[in-house]
Amino acid sequence: MADALLGPAEIRDLAARLGVAPTKKLGQNFVHDPNTVRRIVAAAGLTADDVALEVGPGLGSLTLALLGTAAHVHAVEIDPVLAAALPATVAERADPAKLTVHPADALKVGAQLFTPAPTMLVANLPYNVAVPVVLHLLSELPTLRGGLVMVQKEVADRLVAGPGSKVYGVPSVKLAWYAQARAAGRVPPAVFWPVPNVDSGLVAFTRRDPVAEVPRTDVFRVVDAAFAQRRKTLRAALAGWAGGADAAERILVAAGISPQARGEALTVGQFAAIAAAAPALGHGGKLSPSGSDHEEVSP
Incomplete structure (x- = not known):
C-alpha cells in the first residue's frame, strides 16, 4: 500500500x-x-x-x-x-x-x-x-x-x-x-x-436515532432563531419565530425551559422540545431569515 x-x-x-x-x-x-x-x-x-x-x-x-x-x-x-x-x-x-x-x-x-x-x-x-x-x-x-x-x-x-x-x-x-x-x-x-x-x-x-419525533426543519428553525442574535435571552431571540416575546415565553415554559436562558446553553433535545411545544400552543413557528438546514461557517 x-x-x-x-x-x-x-x-x-x-x-x-x-x-x-x-x-x-x-x-x-x-x-x-x-x-x-x-x-x-x-x-x-x-x-x-x-x-x-x-x-x-x-x-x-x-x-x-x-x-x-x-x-x-x-x-x-x-x-x-x-x-x-x-x-x-x-x-x-x-x-x-x-x-x-x-x-x-x-x-x-x-x-x-x-x-x-x-x-x-x-x-x-x-x-x-x-x-x-x-x-x-x-x-x-x-x-x-x-x-x-x-x-x-x-x-x-x-x-x-x-x-x-x-x-x-x-x-x-x-x-x-x-x-x-x-x-x-x-x-x-x-x-x-x-x-x-x-x-x-x-x-x-x-x-444516531433522531433525538425526538419532531420534524427536523421545525427544530432547525428554532436553532437558527436562537443563535441569530447571540447573548439574547431565548424570550427575546425567539420572539420573531414565535410571533412575539410573550408567545415565545409561553412556548419556552411549556417546553420546561427558562425564558431567560440563552441558546448557547441548550442541548439539541431542548431545542426539539421547544419546536414540539409550539404547535400545542397554537404557534407554528416562523422561518427565521437565516433558516437553513445547511448553515455555513465562515473561516
Missing part, C-alpha cells in the same frame, strides 16, 4: 501534467503526505464492507488510501479536470473497479446517485463549504452510519462543541441532531499543497 500512495513529488508532477493550479475559490488544498491519509483512514474505522463517500478527492491522495480498505469508493468532485483525471490515477495504483467518480456539486447530490449506497463519509473537505456539505449529506443519505472529515480547526471545534462552550452554535446543534461527534486530532498545515495559513482538525461522527 505504501508504494500506491501519492507523495509530494507525485502530487506536483500530476498537477503539472494536468495543468492544475489549486484554487481558493474551490477550497483546494491537496494532501501530499501518505502518513496523513493513512491516519485518516485508520481513524475513520472503515471495514472491508464499507462503501466510502469522498467529497473533493482532488488529485487522489485520500482516494487511494480509501481504496486500500473500503469495498467501494464514491468520489464526488466538482472540478471537471480533476474528476476526469482521477480514474487514470487510480488505475495505475489500485483497483479501478472499486471506484466511481461523480463530477458533481456535493451540495446537490442525492441518494439516487450512488450505487452501492455509501455507509461512511471520509473526506478532506473544502474549508468554505465544509459544514453545509456534512449536513446535506447526512440529510440526503440515510445509509451513512458515520464518518470522519478533515476541516479547518476552527470549524472542527465548532462542530464538536457542547452546550456552554464559547464556540457552541448552529453547526454544533445541527450536527448533534444527526450524530454524536468528537474531535479526532489535529492536522498541521505542512501536509498540504498549497500550505494553508491555519491548522486543520479531524471530526469523527456516528449517526
Whole structure:
C-alpha cells in the first residue's frame, strides 16, 4: 500500500501534467503526505464492507488510501479536470473497479446517485463549504452510519462543541441532531499543497436515532432563531419565530425551559422540545431569515 500512495513529488508532477493550479475559490488544498491519509483512514474505522463517500478527492491522495480498505469508493468532485483525471490515477495504483467518480456539486447530490449506497463519509473537505456539505449529506443519505472529515480547526471545534462552550452554535446543534461527534486530532498545515495559513482538525461522527419525533426543519428553525442574535435571552431571540416575546415565553415554559436562558446553553433535545411545544400552543413557528438546514461557517 505504501508504494500506491501519492507523495509530494507525485502530487506536483500530476498537477503539472494536468495543468492544475489549486484554487481558493474551490477550497483546494491537496494532501501530499501518505502518513496523513493513512491516519485518516485508520481513524475513520472503515471495514472491508464499507462503501466510502469522498467529497473533493482532488488529485487522489485520500482516494487511494480509501481504496486500500473500503469495498467501494464514491468520489464526488466538482472540478471537471480533476474528476476526469482521477480514474487514470487510480488505475495505475489500485483497483479501478472499486471506484466511481461523480463530477458533481456535493451540495446537490442525492441518494439516487450512488450505487452501492455509501455507509461512511471520509473526506478532506473544502474549508468554505465544509459544514453545509456534512449536513446535506447526512440529510440526503440515510445509509451513512458515520464518518470522519478533515476541516479547518476552527470549524472542527465548532462542530464538536457542547452546550456552554464559547464556540457552541448552529453547526454544533445541527450536527448533534444527526450524530454524536468528537474531535479526532489535529492536522498541521505542512501536509498540504498549497500550505494553508491555519491548522486543520479531524471530526469523527456516528449517526444516531433522531433525538425526538419532531420534524427536523421545525427544530432547525428554532436553532437558527436562537443563535441569530447571540447573548439574547431565548424570550427575546425567539420572539420573531414565535410571533412575539410573550408567545415565545409561553412556548419556552411549556417546553420546561427558562425564558431567560440563552441558546448557547441548550442541548439539541431542548431545542426539539421547544419546536414540539409550539404547535400545542397554537404557534407554528416562523422561518427565521437565516433558516437553513445547511448553515455555513465562515473561516
